[in-house]
Every structure is written in structure tokens, then in C-alpha cells.
Amino acid sequence: MGSWFSTACPMPVNSVSAQSLDQYIQTSLRPSDDCQRRIDAAVAAICAALQYSRELPTVTGVATGGSYGRKTILRGNSHGTLVVFVSDLGQFQDLKRKNQHEILNKIFKRLKDFQLEMQLEAKMEIKGSYGGLTIQLSTERQSVTLDVLPAFDAVALSDKPSLWTYRDLKGALDMTQARPGEFSVCFTKLQQNFFNYRPRKLKDLILLVKAWYQQCQEKLRDAPLLSWYALELLAVYAWEQGCGAKQFDLVGGVRTVLELIKRPEELCVYWTVNYSFEDVTVRNVILRQIRSPRPVILDPTDPTNNVAKDKTCWQLLKEEAQLWLSSPSLKESPGPSWNVLPTPLHETPGHRLDAFIKSFLQPNQTFLEQVNSAVDIICTFFKEQCFRHSTTKVQKCVKGGSTSKGTALKTGSDADIVLFINSLRSYASQKNERSNVVKEIRKELKAFQRREARRQKFQVKFEVSKWNARRVLSFSLKSKELSDGVDFNVLPAYDALGQVQAGFRPPPRVYTELISVYKSSNIGGEFSTCFTELQRNFVVSKPTKLKDLIRLMKHWYKQCARKLKGKGSLPPKYALELLTIYAWEHGSGALDFDTAEGFQTVLELVTRYQQLCVFWTVNYNFENEVVKDLLLTQIRNTRPVILDPADPTGDVGGGNRWCWHLLAQEADEWLSSSLCFKDGTGAPVPLWKVPPMQTPGSCGVNIHPIVNEMFSLRIHGILP
Template identity: 50%
Template sequence: MSLYSTPAKDLDKFIYDSLQPNMDFLRQVSRDVDTICSFLKENCFRDSPPPQTKVSKVVKGGSSGKGTALKRASDADLVVFLSVFKSYSDQKEDRKEIIEEIRKKLEECVKQKGMTVKIKTTSRDNARGLSFTFNSLDGKESTEFDVLPAYDALGQHRKGERPAPQVYIDLINSISRGGEFSPCFTELQRDFVVDRPTKLKSLIRLVKYWYKEHIYPYKSQLQRGKSLPPKYALELLAVYAWERGSQKTDFDMAEGFRTVLWLIQQYRQLCIFWTINYDFQDETLGRYLRNQLQKPRPVILDPADPTGNLGEGCWDLVAQEATICSQQRCCKTYWDVPTSSDEQEPPKEETSYCALRLNVKLLTGELHSLITSPTRTVWDFKVQVEEKTGVSPYQQRLACQKGTCVDLADNTPLSAYGLESGNTLLLIVKNEESIRVFLKNDRGRTSTYLVLPSDLVSQFREQVQRQENIHTDQFWLVYEGKPLENGHKLSYYKIAPNGTIFLNLRLRGGWMDQPRCPPCLG
């Protein structure tokens, strides 16, 4: 049975039967990989002239290292950290000869041990590594491995230990393109996922399978020079959906999958990052991160490597397929149109899940249904409501019935009101009112302004000129990473009540930036 024809209630079984790799094959691969790692560490570069190159460690990454391997489509990285690389630039300049030496030793190892391994070679001068394939004894399973020589940027890394900021500062000063040294951080990428709950890893498998079967075929439609978003970006969306949702181990798989699809469809709003390995405390690193977060949406930063923005690629094609998928049987739950008689009744006990389906009813009787995240603020939900109803978020008053009628405050998360899927909110359309916004200047001082959403940016800039005593041609304004342009109204930028706008001075030789760190979606 295909994914799209699988009933939502059977997704867990579909993953177990169709996506989980064969355990005997995994054990075979694990044994052979351990043998190869030991062989490379003990024998690779043994005959090299002094100063002798040494293998400091070999780290297994990719889906095999994270525990998210997919049946008949597993991938893994063997990152070989070498003493000869003293910097990131050394890795870039000297890896061709290193790769050739590793290939010779790997062929020697395979021949000696009689492994069912096929090594692929490449003629590209800029190859990052070499590839080989493990095949199961019955020929039904295979795992693709990439062997990648890398600079040991982390040294003797201990799990859970945050790298020193200088590690990332050196990285920032060495890159010519984002993510080019991501193999150096394989341990961090692996640790970010490996200890996650088993069911979350199953959701990641499902998302990867969907990408392979339904997204990858779009590659043939792309124009020259265009690319699809990396599969890793969707894996991170699955982790993000779980973290911002229930964080329970028994969530409903269909709800988890639908939440990832919903995030994909909202790609123009996505700005997602984690501060588990790096943050804004160091001045140089913080400045770089703020610049990263100002880039066009979507922005999805690799939690291990801040130079890796995984939001690049043709997301419109992925969002198009996500919309199609969300209407298939695999995503239909009991509140949707049932697809067979055995799905007519809702489950007796609803498991925890990541998404929230709310109904919004206008006084005219018009009713709309929306899927959102319980961690989103009321304001963010109002912006979503506008897409359905055409009512500006500045003219919306939302209320819920909890014994008495309760107005929903803009800056409060939806979860604070105890809302559940299926609840109905009343939407009352009101006249435009003044809202309070904050302006933070280049010295960190914050001022308060009362504005109308219909005011032009140019009118607001004149207010700022009078209150801050700075001429309008000497500053520019930014809200959530977006410069405010004179020809637009403030409402165009969906500036939230009590939102903060940043004032940036124009200086000789360039602009001094003090952008706001955009919040994650939700």
C-alpha cells in the first residue's frame, strides 16, 4: 500500500512494515563499518612520509548514525578526522590527495575482509569525499556511505558540551559558502537527534520517505541552477514540530505528519534556529547570527553549524506537494471527511499531538477552519485568520467561551487559553484603533509610540525624526528582519501591538545594523 492510500490510523504500522530497515542487515552494516573504522584508524597513512598523518577519530553520521535509517534508502557519513588538517582552509586545499589515499586503503580493507561493498570513484577535482555502498546478502537492502576527510574543529568533544565561540568564529572567517565545512560538526548533528524519542525518529523516517517518493521527482522539472531544499531541512522541521508541540512520546503520527506539512506550506514565514551549540552572547558570533536571520524566508539554521542555512531551494514545489499530501487519506483524521466506514467514529481517547484545529465564526454565521500550533501567539493566529477571512488582524477581536466569554490577548500563546482541537472562536470585526509599538535605537534605548496601522511608514519616520532628533535620511527602520519602506502602510508589515521596531543609523561606508533576532514560527 502506498503512503497516500494508507489510513491515518495505520501510519505507525506503515512505518514499521515499510520504512524500518531489516535489523539483521543493520547489524551486518554496523559490524562492517566498525571494521572499516578500525582499519582506517590503524592502517591509513601508515606509510606516509614524516610528519606522519594520523587519524584522530572516525565518526559515523547521517541517518545510520542518528538512528533514522530508511529501508532500501539508508545513508551514512564516515567522517575521518585527520591530524594533517590544522584549519578549515587546510581541509579545503589538501583533501584531494587525502581522498585518494583513503580510497586505496578502503579497497585493501574490503578485499582482505571479503565485504559486499562497492566503492564509487569521481573525477571531480572538488569532491568532498568518496562513496561506497553496502549491500545485504540477499540483495534487498543497501546503505550508501560517504567517507569525508575533515578538520577536527571540536577536538575531544564530550556529548552535551557546547563548543567554544572561537570554533565558530574561525569557521565564519574561513567559509566561501555556507555549510561547506558541516562534516566538521558531524558529532553535534548526530547528538541533536540520536537520543530523541523513538516515535519522533519514526516521524523523521516518514518525512524522509515522503521526500524521496514525492519531492525528489520534482528535480527533473527544475531550471538549470535551481535546486530542491535539502532533505535535512525537513528532518529539522519534524524535530521543531515536536519540540513546539506536545513533546510527548505517544503523539498521533498523522497529526505530527500534518504539522510538518503545515510548516512547509508556511515556508514564507519560517525562521527557525536552535541555541544548543551557539548563541548571541559573543559579539562577533551574535552579529553573524543576526545577519543570517535577516535573510529571505525560509531560514532554517543547522543546529550544529550556523553557516548552514537549510532554507535555500525551491520551496514552492515542496509546499505544492505538501498541500496535495495533506488532502490524502494518510492525513485524514476523525474530524475530516472519512475515507471508509471503519473511520466514522472518533477514537475513544485522543493522544497528544502537535497541531491545533480551531474554528473561527463571524457574526454573519460564516465559519472557517484553521490548523495552527498551540504555541503560536494570538497575534500570529490573527494574521493566519486574515488569509481565510480577509479581515485585517488589526480589526479582529477574538473570543472563546470558557464558562464566560474571554477575549484573547495579542501577545499571549493560544495554549494559555486551554484550547482544544474542534473549539470555536468568535470573530468580531471592530474599527481600526491606535496600537502601541516600541522603537529601539542604535544605543539600545527604547521609546514608545502610538500609531495607526494605516499610517504610512513615511509618516512614522517623521514621528521618529521629531522624537529622536535624527533626520529621516540618516536612519532606516527594521521590523523582524524586514526594512520598512516609505511607500507602504505599517499594516503591510503586520507589526504586532507592542512589537519592537529597530532604528539603524546610516554611517559613512555602510550601515550599522541592530536587527531584532526574529522569533521562531509558533
């Protein structure tokens, strides 16, 4: 390579202002479009020459790997691999057993002939020795060095390897005593696919992190080197877990990756996109890796390959990461880091679950104060400014959702506001007139938005309603006083309860009227917003530790939802919340309990979803005949049945409505493989004894013995 271009970044990455990061990437880190095009054309020609050569009939395919193959090369000097799949290498162990010198010689000769035959847009240099073969492609401002590696094609034409592929990999490693990860080159096509569908912005984040690490290397010349691949995968993990959007704030991404680098002792990152826990052999390989000393970052294409091995380098990088985080360019820029956990819940031992919840799931005081401040702003607006020129008035403004119940996670700033409107005088009027009220609120909020924009105090951003019926208005509120925006869902409702005091129990007429409307529409839970205060009070009254267990269950649910996306509609989180309360009430009831036991019990109940029949009699019961008839009908429905304790028409278990079987499969997998259900000595934690089904008789209800016997027979599976 000539000396007519520089590989160094023009200025330190950690001195670039947040506002200039995008421009910096474009002008200093990304290869120019022309250079990239010319090198890509040369690589494509080389691949074709190798794959379709008469002199190399044994070549079955060619793939590009490394930074070049992942499309994450930096401007200047970069590296990659050119992986040549050869039929002579028909299994993993052939990479150790067969002499590849002859294969490389044939490739070298073909490349030399090709060099004479073709006039490429990039300068090409071929360097061969007994130890290897490299190709260097150069333009005026870019150079890429490709290591040529013969390999066994582990996936052939398939986009996803079979279970046998990884069983064979494990067997080959044992047979040849090869190093873990030594055969990773065979999965180059899978590595390409893993990065191919990532957005350009994520690859820009990767370039920033790599440029920073390159500058760290210059500063720490004698330190052991960390794999580029490890940092690339860490950036992908941070984005997947904390953002997932095509467009995002680069500062938040950088902060998140640096925060993860600061915690190498906890880092455990892996994917199950190509391999999973399904097969016992593969599961044992994965578990052995992810339970080894941290940091662990598993290659998503090769479960034997931990790409984050060198602890010394990570310790040095911790200090450099803190320097960038403390630099004015990041410290003074707005926008928080994403909430990404360095350690997965799955690999957290049972005796560490309380610390896991405290460190990663409980919102901090700043978050709570921020949400409360935003709620006060919006509630004040609704009470004092909204509907000023209308006969419509807000009777009361009630905060709902997880923030009001004390079960909010650290990962979001959501608030549900239920507005009880004087014009909504019945369940029917709520159903018929709610959309008009939403339109009126939207109009008033837009006026509020314009006024505050002039004062430069608040910003209101409207989102499209998630319901076609327009029964909710979704928007976000931002202000200089809030470090992060708060998302709101505003729901107008009929004030069916009136003034709700401590210990309040609705009169029977509230529910008889509700049931009358329900019978005409048969839509359960349609008016659950009317009972927001009862829903809130039901959870608020529970012990703090139970609310933490609910947080843990919601975090588990979010992980399942991400994994199962597109496979079917999961039951609502509220169902899992209620199931957790039920498990605690019937299995423990103590203010202080073992979190691992509670977690395990709830998952066990999820696996028994086809038996679940759960209800409460705190707000309604069997005394009123109308309510009694509805309850008996509800609890005879297809399992699972989980009745909203505030609304007897709301069955959040839903029978066959949701894909409980998907959630049950995940629960079963966790129960069999997660460390969460082992104590500090490695012994299994016990289950609480919780019946999956309640009967009216078990709640002290005096009904006909034959009816109660029928429910008992269903518990034992004697009746369907």
C-alpha cells in the first residue's frame, strides 16, 4: 500500500460535539461512495473469478467476512476476509486434518491469472506465503486487506443451520481438540446475514465505536487487542435491547455502548437466532459458555465462540469509556442512554434476583419525579384550561397504568390519564360519544401546543391512536424541565363510581348496569376505564416486594414478546400481573418472601394455562343474583379465565383469544434451563403450592353443592 492517504481520524472521536456526530461520520469515518463502489466491484469480480473458474472446480462458493463483509469498514485502512468454500473440506474437522497449503496455492495461481486478465477500478496486490494468502485492494483514499481463508460450507444454500450442524461442530471440536470458535469461519455467510438487515444508522454507531477504539489502541499501544467483532456485536445488542428503531439519537447509542463497556464483569450477551436451547447438546454448549467468567459475548453464528475473552483489555477500556462519558461532548448533550442490561435475567441466580430488580428494573427517583411532574402539568391543563369554551367539563382526572400502581419499569415513561367527563352520563353514552370527546381534547391540546411553543416551554407531539374507534388520545410531552419525554394515553370515561374513598366497594347497581350493557354487546372489559381507581387500589395496597415481583414478571414478558414477535398475539401484561398477585396470595401472603420461589410459581402457573380459573370478590361477589349469574358464566368459560378484580365482564385470561401456548412454551423452557430457579448453592428453589383453579366454594360462597362439585371435578381434569 502506498503512503498517499492517512488512516488516522482527523480529530479525536470523544471531542466531537453531539450535534456534529452525523456529519463527522459522513466526512471522516465512512468510506467515500466512489471508493466503496470501486472496491466492491473489484471484490465481486474476484469472487466470480474464483467461483466459476475451470482451474478451481472444487470451489462451491465465496463469501466476504470480517468488517468488510459486515459493511462496517472505516475510512482509510480496513480489513476483511474472503472465505472460499471448497468441496474438499467436507466437514469441520477437515480444517484441522487436511493441509490447506495446496488449496491456497491453487487460489493464488488463479488470482495471479485473474490479475493479468482483468483491469480493475481498484489497485490489486496479492501476497502469498506458506502461512497464508492476502489480497489488498486500494483506491486513492481507501484500502481493504482481505485474508483468503478456505473453509467448509456449514450452511450451504440454507439461511439457517440445522440442529445437526451445531452437534457436528461440537463433535469436531472435541475430536480435533480445536479451540472454541476455531471453525467460526465456516459460518461467514450467517455472519453476513446477521448484519445485512441492520439499519445504516446502527452501522454508523458501530463506526463511531470502532473509531474510538482505534484511537484507544494508539494510546494503549502495549495493551492486548480486543476483537473488532466483539465491539460490533455489543453495539448491535445495545441497539436491539434499547432502541430497535431505524432512526435514533446517536448520543443515546454511544452512551449505552460505553456504559456496557464499563461493566465487563457483568457482560453476558448472546443470541438465539441461529442456534437455541432446544437441542440438549447445543443447550449444554451455550450454557457452558454463558456461565463462564464474564465478559461473554457469543458469536450469534457459533455458540462455541466467545469473542470477548481478554479481561485485561476490557479493564483498560473501562477507563477510556469513562473518559468519553465524562467529556463535554457527551456530558452536556441532551438525551439519556438506553436502558440495556449487561446481564440477562435468564442467567441471574435466584439469590441475586432482588439485586437484579433493584439495579435494572426499579425506576429511580428522578424518573418518578419526572412522570409525576408531567402528570401534574397535563392534569392541570385538563382541569383548568381544557373545555374552557364548552359545556363539557372534567369531573376528575385519575392517573392509571403501572406508574400509578407502583409497578412501572425503568425502561419507559408512560402514563395513562383517565378523564371522567360530565357529558358521558352512562356506559352507553361513553360508547357513543367518546370519539367526539377525544376530538375535542385533541383540538384543545393543539391550541395548548401552539401557546407553549410561543413560550418555548413545552412541546407536545401527537401520535396516531392505537384504536380505530378513537377511544384514546396518545401524545408525548417534552419540556426543558424534563430530561426525557413522557408518553401519555388519555382516555375519556363515564364516572360510574363517583367519589372513591379508602375501602370503597361499589354498590351492586354499578355492576348490574354494566352487565346489562355487556349482554347487549358481549364485549368484555369494554368499560374497564370506568374502574381505573379500583384497579389501581387493588395493586397499590399490595406489599412493595410483590410489586417488585410484578416488575420482574413484566420484564420477562417483554423479553418473550420481543422473541415471539410476529408469531401470535400474546395475552395482555395485566393478565400476568393479576396471576402474580394470585400466586402470592395463595402461595405466600408474606410481606417478605423468596423472589425466586414467586417467579418460579408464576411461570409454573403459566404452563398450566389450560386449567387457570382466577377471580376475586373484593369489589363484586355472588350475593347479587345478576352479578352471580354473570360470574358463574364467566368461570365456566374456556380456560384460562382471569377476571379483572374491578370489572367482572373483563376476562383478561381470554380463553382461546390469545396465544397462551407460546407464553407457556417460553415459561417451560425457562423453568428447565434458567439459573433464576437455583439458590446460591446451585440447589433448586421450591415452588409455592398454588391451585390453578378457584371454585365459588373455595371463596366461601354458598352455592348448590352439585355446582361446586362440578368446578372441583374440572380442577382434577375429570370434567372438560
